[in-house]
Amino acid sequence: MIGCLCIHGFTGAPYEVEPLVTFLKEKTDWDFRVPTLPGHGEVLSLKGIHYQQWIHHAEEELKSLIATCDEVYVIGFSMGGMIASFLAAQYPVDKLILLSAAAYYFHPRQLASDLRVMLKDLVNGNLQKNELFLRYKIKLTETPLAAAIQFRKLVAFIKPVLPQVKIPTLIAQGDRDGIVPPKSAEYLFQTISSEKKKLTYIKGSKHHICHCKDNETLFVEVLEFLSC
Template sequence: MNLLKFSTNIKTVEVSQPIFLEGNNAIGVLLIHGYTGSPHDMKFLAEKLNKEGFTVYVPRLPGHGTSSEDFLKSNHRDWLRRVIDSYFDLSGKCKEVYVAGLSMGGVLTLILASIFNPKKIVSIAGAIFTTEKKIALTPYISLFLKKIKREGYNGTYENKDLQYLSKEYWSYNWPLQAKYLYKLMKIARKRLKYINSDILILASEKDMTVPLEAAHYIYNNVSSKSKELKIFKKTGHVMTNDIEKEEVAETIIEWFKK
């Protein structure tokens, strides 16, 4: 990668800054945000966990929370490497590290668990499958198009950082980056049998991005002796920052405190 080709105006907006909250119970929790998301999606959950004594770290995945230019220069290896590095860093501070991830973060959590088998993990709307069937075509589409304007999207936010992220990320579809997400999805499915961590799987009936099939597939294919599946009724895809976020947080806290 030629770093000289980067714009000098790229920066990480405030809501996307990594989150680190020191706890007092010797257990760390690594929280991993999703595709085109950033740490702000995990802020509520992070603060709830920290109030229970956990040390919490929410890293920012490469290419996220900065700009579309930066996003297009990142790939699945970068995202997985950041998660592994973050797990190492938190393991150096805490006696035990639990892991939870949202959407693509759930996929990265599963891959991480298949390698290191932390004691407890949570998959939150883990995107090992997606309702967007065209994702299988992204290896071909990405040869011609790197981003496509989302027809009908008009997301507006009062918060200037969220409005910026909407303009840079959520206003487009990203065939090249979706290709990398698709690779991670396939890797995760193949590695489920190597997961022995105690696993909590959360999903929602109202999720329009990840079908319930994904949660059941994870449940049926991991090798974990202790596993639970909970289906929510009202929340959308970003379960950690939606209408049932309180119950989602309480469910995860109870799982980690078992």
């Protein structure tokens, strides 16, 4: 039996990786775990949550898979990619997939471009139809500053561990991601110690790479990497 743990991002929920999970479920008979990290979900309650709780929650799900499966894969999106990297360095994980993994965050040039589009939609009365605005307006209003600080602490805690990742790793990055810049994917590719590693860019994709227009191309590549 193959087990697959899929970890969502900061202020997110399983919906962030759901299209990929659905695709993989249709193509495989793997055992999937797609947890909701503490304080996350459709309604955020991040006050008082510490980054160690996010790691521990994912860790417990991974231990459960390791106890029952012959092989275990970990897929992480954004902050979940950093947690996935940490787990891959600490536990007997067989393969690792990093999607828009947030070793660095904010791409000023792309973010400025996205904001110009939002401003244009605002002027034209179409802001409520702007997908990017709708996706982030709740996060911006419901995320405590303390939670953002915990996110930064998590990234700082995990970065030194990255050279300990030695398993086959696929790193995927959207080339129009305004949240996580390309240098994040490049840093991960250069820093992890895996002999088998691949960096791929998804053309036209913004941060939520599993929801991009060309997501099936990404999903096929993920499946092929995990199956070979």
